[in-house]
Amino acid sequence: RVMVNRIWKHLFGNGLVRSVDNFGHLGEQPTHPELLDYLAQRFVAEGWSIKTLIREIMVSNTYRLSSDFSAERYQKDPGNHLVWRMNRxxxxxxxxxxxxxxxxxxxxxxxxxxxxxxxxxxxxxxxxxxxxxxxxxxxxxxxxxxxxxxxxxxxxxxxxxxxxxxxxxxxxxxxxxxxxxxxxxxxxxxxxxxxxxxxxxxxxxxxxxxxxxxxxxxxxxxxxxxxxxxxxxxxxxxxxxxxxxxxxxxxxxxxxxxxxxxxxxxxxxxxxxxx
Incomplete structure (x- = not known):
């Protein structure tokens, strides 16, 4: 989970757990716990291959989102915790x-x-x-x-x-x-x-x-x-x-x-x- 979170942070600018240096009960809670679990399981199943994990994330629709602004979505999630756009x-x-x-x-x-x-x-x-x-x-x-x-x-x-x-x-x-x-x-x-x-x-x-x-x-x-x-x-x-x-x-x-x-x-x- 720690490794997956750091890779996500590298690709998106923020981790699924935003406190990447403080991963656990004392840090922030994951915004997408099920996604973190799924990617961690995939990471292990694919032989701990970082390249395979990066490829899987980068071909997703979420990674390919633009950074276009939406006033409606900003009202609901100003910090972009739900990843409704790519962070600039x-x-x-x-x-x-x-x-x-x-x-x-x-x-x-x-x-x-x-x-x-x-x-x-x-x-x-x-x-x-x-x-x-x-x-x-x-x-x-x-x-x-x-x-x-x-x-x-x-x-x-x-x-x-x-x-x-x-x-x-x-x-x-x-x-x-x-x-x-x-x-x-x-x-x-x-x-x-x-x-x-x-x-x-x-x-x-x-x-x-x-x-x-x-x-x-x-x-x-x-x-x-x-x-x-x-x-x-x-x-x-x-x-x-x-x-x-x-x-x-x-x-x-x-x-x-x-x-x-x-x-x-x-x-x-x-x-x-x-x-």
């Missing part, structure tokens, strides 16, 4: 970082291996006078990042990554100004926006509108509307002219303009939230 959720810190790297084309999909074997030695042995070198794990998936206590990557901490020394089943989800400032000013986000712009501009046959559509599909998972395309092209053209006054190289001016727009999409609420 912010992506976790790891997912946001991986999504940015995936869109820029820099994500390293290598599997397995030690997460700290090549980590700068000062993070593990700060008393050694050895020059810090670039971390080879810099672009690996977040699950492989070396998490050293007191030196957690900023890309994770700003989006509610828990303290490494704590066991946290239910992470807090906050929306604070520091998150917006990170997406605006972080060298990591700026460099990935520049890389994304370079990737977009490799095909010289594409029009600006086609590039905007491609960017929307990659970042937001949908086509850009006609109005969004027009606004994007207008913004990029204005920025190209402004950059052209500061830099005689037209390609550099264009690159900077597209990088700026890529960063706008990275910083958007729609990019960080799952509907």
């Amino acid at each position: 959720r912010r992506l976790s810190a790891e997912k946001i970082r991986d999504a940015v790297l995936s869109i820029s084309g820099k994500l390293n999909l290598q599997q397995g291996g030690s997460s700290v074997a090549h980590y700068p030695e000062q993070a593990i042995s700060p008393n050694r006078n050895k020059k810090v070198e670039q971390n080879p794990s810099e672009f690996r998936r977040s699950i492989y990042l070396p998490i050293v206590r007191g030196n957690v990557p900023a890309a994770l901490t700003v989006f509610d990554f828990p303290a490494p020394e704590m066991l946290v089943g239910n992470r807090p989800t906050t929306t604070v100004p520091a998150q917006a400032l990170f997406m605006m000013n972080s060298p990591f986000v700026v460099s990935q926006a520049e890389q994304t712009a370079s990737k977009l501009l490799t095909d010289s046959k594409q029009s600006d509108r086609q590039r905007v559509s491609e960017l929307y599909l990659a970042c937001l998972g949908r086509e850009a509307t006609t109005a969004e395309q027009s606004e994007a092209v207008q913004y990029i053209d204005a920025l190209k002219q402004q950059n052209g006054k500061e830099n005689s190289d037209a390609k550099v001016a264009e690159q900077k303009a597209w990088a700026s727009y890529c960063q706008i999409l990275f910083a958007s609420t729609e990019f960080r939230f799952l509907n």
Whole structure:
């Protein structure tokens, strides 16, 4: 039951027992006790296979519900305890970082291996006078990042990554100004926006509108509307002219303009939230 509840929480945002760290008489009662029992029995019957359980939940009608709002249902169940719609959720810190790297084309999909074997030695042995070198794990998936206590990557901490020394089943989800400032000013986000712009501009046959559509599909998972395309092209053209006054190289001016727009999409609420 504990395992099933944590898997449900991972897929839906809330567990059938919402106090996932306090499962029992002292915690919250399950909202769907019969469903919890059924899934626990299925989990055991299928050989304790996590993949089989996830597949069974994900092909259900409940998992495939949209996040559309219903005033009538909200009146009866404002907390969505009965799962009448999918909860709108912010992506976790790891997912946001991986999504940015995936869109820029820099994500390293290598599997397995030690997460700290090549980590700068000062993070593990700060008393050694050895020059810090670039971390080879810099672009690996977040699950492989070396998490050293007191030196957690900023890309994770700003989006509610828990303290490494704590066991946290239910992470807090906050929306604070520091998150917006990170997406605006972080060298990591700026460099990935520049890389994304370079990737977009490799095909010289594409029009600006086609590039905007491609960017929307990659970042937001949908086509850009006609109005969004027009606004994007207008913004990029204005920025190209402004950059052209500061830099005689037209390609550099264009690159900077597209990088700026890529960063706008990275910083958007729609990019960080799952509907």
